[in-house]
Structure formats: C-alpha cells, structure tokens
Amino acid sequence: MENEPLLMIPGPVPIPQSVRSAMMRQAINHRGPEFSAAYAEIVRTLKPLFGTENELYVISGSGTAGMEAAVANFGRDRRIVSLVNGKFGSRFAEIAGRYGSATVLESTWGTPLDLAGLEAHLAEGAEVITMVHNETSAGIKNPAPAVGALARKYDALFIMDGITSIGGDLVEADRWGVDVAVVGSQKCLAAPAGLAAVSISDRAWERIAETRPYYLDLAAYRKSGKKDLMETPYTPAVPLFLALREACRLIEEEGIEQRIARHRRMADAVRAAAAAWGVDLFPELDEVHAYSNTATAMKIPAGMTDKDLRGTVKKMGIEIAGGQDHLKGKIFRIGTMGAVGAPEILATLAAVQHALRKHGFDAGDGVEAAAGVLE
Amino acid sequence: MENEPLLMIPGPVPIPQSVRSAMMRQAINHRGPEFSAAYAEIVRTLKPLFGTENELYVISGSGTAGMEAAVANFGRDRRIVSLVNGKFGSRFAEIAGRYGSATVLESTWGTPLDLAGLEAHLAEGAEVITMVHNETSAGIKNPAPAVGALARKYDALFIMDGITSIGGDLVEADRWGVDVAVVGSQKCLAAPAGLAAVSISDRAWERIAETRPYYLDLAAYRKSGKKDLMETPYTPAVPLFLALREACRLIEEEGIEQRIARHRRMADAVRAAAAAWGVDLFPELDEVHAYSNTATAMKIPAGMTDKDLRGTVKKMGIEIAGGQDHLKGKIFRIGTMGAVGAPEILATLAAVQHALRKHGFDAGDGVEAAAGVLE
Structure with a gap:
C-alpha cells in the first residue's frame, strides 16, 4: 500500500x-x-x-x-x-x-x-x-x-x-x-x-x-x-x-466479461457482508432498478456516527466513503471498482466489521460471509 | 534524451x-x-x-x-x-x-x-x-x-x-x-x-x-x-x-528573475544565430511590440522546403516547429521555454545550421554567435 x-x-x-x-x-x-x-x-x-x-x-x-x-x-x-x-x-x-x-x-x-x-x-x-x-x-x-x-x-x-x-x-x-x-x-x-x-x-x-x-x-x-x-x-x-x-x-x-464478473462478485461479497452484519442496504428497488455493482451504500446503524464508523476504518489505513449532501452521516459507501479484488475487499470488510462492533453494533460475521462469495 | x-x-x-x-x-x-x-x-x-x-x-x-x-x-x-x-x-x-x-x-x-x-x-x-x-x-x-x-x-x-x-x-x-x-x-x-x-x-x-x-x-x-x-x-x-x-x-x-533572464538569454542566442546565418526573423515590430523570448519565428530561406529544413533537423533527434495554417512552409520556429538551457540550444542551432547549409543556404556561423551569448 x-x-x-x-x-x-x-x-x-x-x-x-x-x-x-x-x-x-x-x-x-x-x-x-x-x-x-x-x-x-x-x-x-x-x-x-x-x-x-x-x-x-x-x-x-x-x-x-x-x-x-x-x-x-x-x-x-x-x-x-x-x-x-x-x-x-x-x-x-x-x-x-x-x-x-x-x-x-x-x-x-x-x-x-x-x-x-x-x-x-x-x-x-x-x-x-x-x-x-x-x-x-x-x-x-x-x-x-x-x-x-x-x-x-x-x-x-x-x-x-x-x-x-x-x-x-x-x-x-x-x-x-x-x-x-x-x-x-x-x-x-x-x-x-x-x-x-x-x-x-x-x-x-x-x-x-x-x-x-x-x-x-x-x-x-x-x-x-x-x-x-x-x-x-x-x-x-x-x-x-x-x-x-x-x-x-x-x-x-483481463477480458471484459471476466472484469464485469469480478466487479459483480466484489459487490455481491459486500452485500453478503451487510446481510450477515444486519446492516441495511440503502437503496429501495423495484423490478427494473438494481443495486450498484461498483458502489454499495449502507445505512449507518443507529447510535453510531459517521466519524465513529469511517474514522475507525481509516485508522486501519482504509478509506471508505460517507454520504454526500443530505445523506451525510446517514449512509456509508464501499467502492468496489477498478483494479481491486478479494484482498482489498476482505481487508475493508474486516475493518468495517471491527468498527461496527467497537461502536456497539452487534454485527454478525460479514467477513466470513464475504469470503464465501469471493472464494 | x-x-x-x-x-x-x-x-x-x-x-x-x-x-x-x-x-x-x-x-x-x-x-x-x-x-x-x-x-x-x-x-x-x-x-x-x-x-x-x-x-x-x-x-x-x-x-x-x-x-x-x-x-x-x-x-x-x-x-x-x-x-x-x-x-x-x-x-x-x-x-x-x-x-x-x-x-x-x-x-x-x-x-x-x-x-x-x-x-x-x-x-x-x-x-x-x-x-x-x-x-x-x-x-x-x-x-x-x-x-x-x-x-x-x-x-x-x-x-x-x-x-x-x-x-x-x-x-x-x-x-x-x-x-x-x-x-x-x-x-x-x-x-x-x-x-x-x-x-x-x-x-x-x-x-x-x-x-x-x-x-x-x-x-x-x-x-x-x-x-x-x-x-x-x-x-x-x-x-x-x-x-x-x-x-x-x-x-x-531557480528564482523568478533568474528564470526570466535565462529565457531571455536563450532567445537572444537564437536571434544571434539567425543574424549570423543571415536568416530573417519573421515578426515586423514597432516601438511597443517585441520579439518573443520563448519562441523565435524565422523565415525559411528561399529554395528550401519546410521538410528539407525540419526533416534534416529531426534526423538529429531534435524537433523544431513549422509554421501554422497559412504560414506552413514559410517559417520555422524554435521554442526556448521551460527546463532547457545552453546544451539544448546549441544542439538545436547546430542541427539547424547543418540543415540550412545542406540545402544550399550559405549560412554564417550562428552556432558560434549563440555560444557567445550563452557563455
């Protein structure tokens, strides 16, 4: 790094x-x-x-x-x-x-x-x-x-x-x-x-x-x-x-198909982690809309600030995104784009999981869930 | 290079x-x-x-x-x-x-x-x-x-x-x-x-x-x-x-004053070379206009093409500029800007001098004239 x-x-x-x-x-x-x-x-x-x-x-x-x-x-x-x-x-x-x-x-x-x-x-x-x-x-x-x-x-x-x-x-x-x-x-x-x-x-x-x-x-x-x-x-x-x-x-x-598949898998892994943690995904979908495969937005659990969450993650050398404009403090976002893969995703999810637990949120094992997707 | x-x-x-x-x-x-x-x-x-x-x-x-x-x-x-x-x-x-x-x-x-x-x-x-x-x-x-x-x-x-x-x-x-x-x-x-x-x-x-x-x-x-x-x-x-x-x-x-003085000296050297060659500078000045200190435009001598001149210079690994739009084929230009100094100027002038002479123009020793300015 x-x-x-x-x-x-x-x-x-x-x-x-x-x-x-x-x-x-x-x-x-x-x-x-x-x-x-x-x-x-x-x-x-x-x-x-x-x-x-x-x-x-x-x-x-x-x-x-x-x-x-x-x-x-x-x-x-x-x-x-x-x-x-x-x-x-x-x-x-x-x-x-x-x-x-x-x-x-x-x-x-x-x-x-x-x-x-x-x-x-x-x-x-x-x-x-x-x-x-x-x-x-x-x-x-x-x-x-x-x-x-x-x-x-x-x-x-x-x-x-x-x-x-x-x-x-x-x-x-x-x-x-x-x-x-x-x-x-x-x-x-x-x-x-x-x-x-x-x-x-x-x-x-x-x-x-x-x-x-x-x-x-x-x-x-x-x-x-x-x-x-x-x-x-x-x-x-x-x-x-x-x-x-x-x-x-x-x-x-890499090949285009492989690249798209990799991005999907990374986003799937983040979403699997969110589900295991019990953290809500932010978007509300209908049958024609979908979750983004390059950036996953999640709600910050109640009782925790943006700084609690992202500040703790940053201490581990990883920068994730907060909400923009009126979503500041309400959501956090993990980008899964470009030349990243399983190591970066697992490290990020482990850091987020630690931050969630540290600040009182009883998160399930999202890291393990993501590893299952990425394996 | x-x-x-x-x-x-x-x-x-x-x-x-x-x-x-x-x-x-x-x-x-x-x-x-x-x-x-x-x-x-x-x-x-x-x-x-x-x-x-x-x-x-x-x-x-x-x-x-x-x-x-x-x-x-x-x-x-x-x-x-x-x-x-x-x-x-x-x-x-x-x-x-x-x-x-x-x-x-x-x-x-x-x-x-x-x-x-x-x-x-x-x-x-x-x-x-x-x-x-x-x-x-x-x-x-x-x-x-x-x-x-x-x-x-x-x-x-x-x-x-x-x-x-x-x-x-x-x-x-x-x-x-x-x-x-x-x-x-x-x-x-x-x-x-x-x-x-x-x-x-x-x-x-x-x-x-x-x-x-x-x-x-x-x-x-x-x-x-x-x-x-x-x-x-x-x-x-x-x-x-x-x-x-x-x-x-x-x-x-470098210092701002020193930098400006260096640019002036480089342009002076090119103009001294042109004078020694007997090549005309392109601009026509009055009392408030001046020659550029970062790009010198000269007329291509009669009987010589842009390709004769610049093509020969390029063979020596140096790129100078031609004329743009309706000045194509009529003038050539030497830039003297940025992080260049006497070595680059002398090399460029030597190459141009060779090209001028090779294509039948009886050029004086512009390189020596420039060296006198740059020394």
Whole structure:
C-alpha cells in the first residue's frame, strides 16, 4: 500500500503500478504518430466496454466535463428531462438547466426513477433525456434499457452518464438505445483522474446544436479524431492518455466479461457482508432498478456516527466513503471498482466489521460471509 | 534524451525527471489535506509569476480551456474586441464569437496589433478585450501594458492569454491592468500538458456573467478554492497537480528573475544565430511590440522546403516547429521555454545550421554567435 490509504471509495480508485509508470516518460508531441496510436488504442478498447460501435472521443477533463459536453452539444435550447435519484443525477440536471429548458424529475435519492413521469413528458414533446446509469451517491443502478426504449419510442435523445459503470458493469449502449454515453478515467477503468470519453450515435450527430462551446465542442473532436493521425482539437493531457492506454491494456488482458464478473462478485461479497452484519442496504428497488455493482451504500446503524464508523476504518489505513449532501452521516459507501479484488475487499470488510462492533453494533460475521462469495 | 526527440517547439517542452516522477504515486483522495496542500503551493508559486495578488485557480484542462473560462465567465453577452496577429489570437476571437458580440481586429500575423482601432471601439462602448501576450505562432510579443492602459481608460475588462509567457518572460498582470490572465502547464512552467491556471481581478469578479458554463464556471472554482481545505469543484487531474507542484518547486529553486533572464538569454542566442546565418526573423515590430523570448519565428530561406529544413533537423533527434495554417512552409520556429538551457540550444542551432547549409543556404556561423551569448 506504499503507506497510502487504500481507497475503497467510489473513485478515485487504486491505480496499478504499470499505469502510473506510463506517465513517467518524457513529453511527446501530441500531433504525431505515437500519440495518435495511443489515442486509437484507447478508443478501440473502450468501444466494447461502452457496448457501442459509435464514434468515441476522449476529452482532457473530468467526467463532469464529459457530461457537460453531452448536454451542451446535444441538449442546447432543447426540452430536456433530467431523471434524478442521487447527487450525480442532480448534477446532470443542473448542467441541463444551463443549456436547455430542463424539467427535473426527482425521486428521493436511492429510490426508483419516475419512468411514468418521463413518458408523460416525452409524449408532450421532450427531446432529450439525461440519466445517471450507476448512481454511486445512493448505490443504485438505474434502468437504462427501459429509459432507452422510451427514448426510441418518442424519438428523443438519450444521454447516459456511465461514469461509474462502464468498464465495471455491463453496458450495452447501442442495444439499449443510448445516444451519448460518458465514462470517467478514474473509476472502473482504474486510470488516473482527468479524462472523460464520450460516445455519440449517428442520431445524435444529426441533431448537434449549432451553437456549441469551444473546449467541449464535440464536432471539433470529431474533426481531429478522423484525421489520418488521430488528434485532439486542443492540447491533450498527454500523461493521462498514456496512463489510460496502459489501463486499457490491462483491461484487454483481463477480458471484459471476466472484469464485469469480478466487479459483480466484489459487490455481491459486500452485500453478503451487510446481510450477515444486519446492516441495511440503502437503496429501495423495484423490478427494473438494481443495486450498484461498483458502489454499495449502507445505512449507518443507529447510535453510531459517521466519524465513529469511517474514522475507525481509516485508522486501519482504509478509506471508505460517507454520504454526500443530505445523506451525510446517514449512509456509508464501499467502492468496489477498478483494479481491486478479494484482498482489498476482505481487508475493508474486516475493518468495517471491527468498527461496527467497537461502536456497539452487534454485527454478525460479514467477513466470513464475504469470503464465501469471493472464494 | 531517453531516445525521445528533444522537443524545441513552443510547447510541450521537455519535462524534468522529478516532475514526471511526481505522477508515479498512488491515487490520493482529491478532497483531503494532501491535495489541498499541493493546490495551495501551486497557487502560491504562480501568483508572482503572473505578477498578481488576485485570486488564482487551476482548471483540469488545456490552456484553451483557460481561455474559454475567461471569455465565458466575463465576456458573455458583452461587446468584446479581440486583437489578433497570429493563430492563438485568432482562436481567442473564435471563442469570443461563441459568447459575445465579438469584433475582430486582425493584423497580418506577426505584425503589430491595431491599438488605434482598439481605442476607437473602446470609445464606442466595447467592454472586454482579448489579447495573446506572447503569440508563438508568429514569434511576437504583444504590448500588454499599452492595452491594459486603454482598458483602464475606458473601464473595459482586459483578458490576457499568458499561456506561453508566464513563467518564462516578465508578466506583471496587476501593474499592467490585466483583469484575467491564463497560463498553461506545458509551456514555460515545464510541467505536463493538461492544466490551466487563471487569475481574476476584483473588477472582473464584480462583472461575472450570470449565465456561466458548468465545468468552466469560475465562481464554482472560487467557492471550492476558498474552503479551509482548498479543493476543485470537480474531480481534478490529480497526477498533473502533483507534477505541477514539483515544477513549481523547481521554479522556486531557480528564482523568478533568474528564470526570466535565462529565457531571455536563450532567445537572444537564437536571434544571434539567425543574424549570423543571415536568416530573417519573421515578426515586423514597432516601438511597443517585441520579439518573443520563448519562441523565435524565422523565415525559411528561399529554395528550401519546410521538410528539407525540419526533416534534416529531426534526423538529429531534435524537433523544431513549422509554421501554422497559412504560414506552413514559410517559417520555422524554435521554442526556448521551460527546463532547457545552453546544451539544448546549441544542439538545436547546430542541427539547424547543418540543415540550412545542406540545402544550399550559405549560412554564417550562428552556432558560434549563440555560444557567445550563452557563455
């Protein structure tokens, strides 16, 4: 662990040594064959993770920059419906509000999205939908296929934040009817923070806004990305591209199916631990929503503070996440994304279990339950 | 040189080993004391390089993102005058055109800006000026103090791209009357590409646009930057911050005055070589414009192609820059920025001298002339 805390939060995640090493090399000209080859390799690896054959470009900016690029290029001055059941859905709605006429359909965080409300708005002419696929703030996975079907039924564009699912959970953008999907580098891809990738369907290109921002102008990315030497329109964050390329190589080595299965198993293990402890999972599901496979949100047991729980865990060199905004002090979250496996999960669960017991909660043996899943 | 070409272009520039090594460490939580300390240290070092006591924030994006942040936050729906005498001035004008009512005052690239035209527009109510301080595309340094004085006289905001001057040439934003100044990480600061820093005067804050973009919303940077633990509003490119912090430490070690003097000496050496060769410098100056001290633009002698010249230099492992856009094939450029010194300059000039002679140009001994300056 190199004396760094083990980050078991919903990103950033621990970065493999070889990925970090890739950033060490001397600066290269970003308008030349080597950069071009790295960029092309990233795109080639990411497309199947997105489940898409659409064009895909990489932006030097965080996942939020990717979300804004999607909205600014395809939602500007349009009627947008933003589905919200957590912090990042709320962020998407806020971005939408700066560009279009945005209707926010907000459910209590961690509860199902309002699909009936969505359909009503689509029937009345809404043109663009924003949705967060995997809402880490609440540990819930939203029903992308159902939303995609509604988008197609009413000929709306479907913009999906896949920042914390792509590369860790199954995403089938094309099959689900996702027009624009976004991923961030520092989540399931296990690369450093600072890059976002965006895939764009032909339907979306046909409707691109006439007035676009400059740095996040996806038409400019398209123009530069289609050159013989693939480029970005503005200077890219070169070390981050080199790191992401190495992360992509590790993903290829592992295999996509294996990677998704590993993420599921890790989340299953955490959920098994919660059940054995007697700790409640936070989300309330229906038949189309699911628990997140990359971040598990649990309620902090009564009589215990966030500091009691996470502070004790931190003393053992492990960082887990608390609740955000109004969920502060009410929930805690364990990220299971990227290049982590059974050792990190078991250590984390053992530390949490100790913290629970230390602060008076009569927790069952969650560690043993998780080991049974992970074995 | 680690088998990489020596980059003597106007950025990206060679990055010192310790700066690259700073990116190697394991991911850290970007909402914690260590990240906060790094960010604060960067800000502390950059302010004197900007010549400012204004607030300063760092954006995870290229210099272009910084330019857009300046225009989008302070120029939106205002009357903007964009001064242009090169490619980056032209880019600034294009960005301005997406946000305000932009008047472009374009001079032939490499010739003086139209200050009389500027004053006329200011007298008629123009509210915002954009100018590139150091126009690397043409090797010319624009008269920031004169433009700043006009801005103050007519109470306009002065937005200055200092991307390729700050950290390498003298910049005195506050004394010159610059309201918003921008730098990029991969130029004179000798850090990897991917970060921009923006300083903002109180006058500018008082006039911030009501409708702002999201990722580049400087009010959000201000809010997060003023917390006890200094943060960025969205996930930052953590490795690039750590690298920039180390680059700042190297700058502190060298000393600002020494650093500027080194850049001047390097540019003087290149200009001395050009004179000895009999190669013409590209810019046409008047009494307020000057040659750039971080990128020297020279005319390619008649009868020689860009490929003849730069191709031969590249065979010796050194990359110099050609002309951009309509200057392709007409000029070549040598960058003298960042962590380079006499060895890199001498090697570059020797290679260029060889290329000139090889392709039939009867060049004098520019290498010896440069050595005399550098000694």
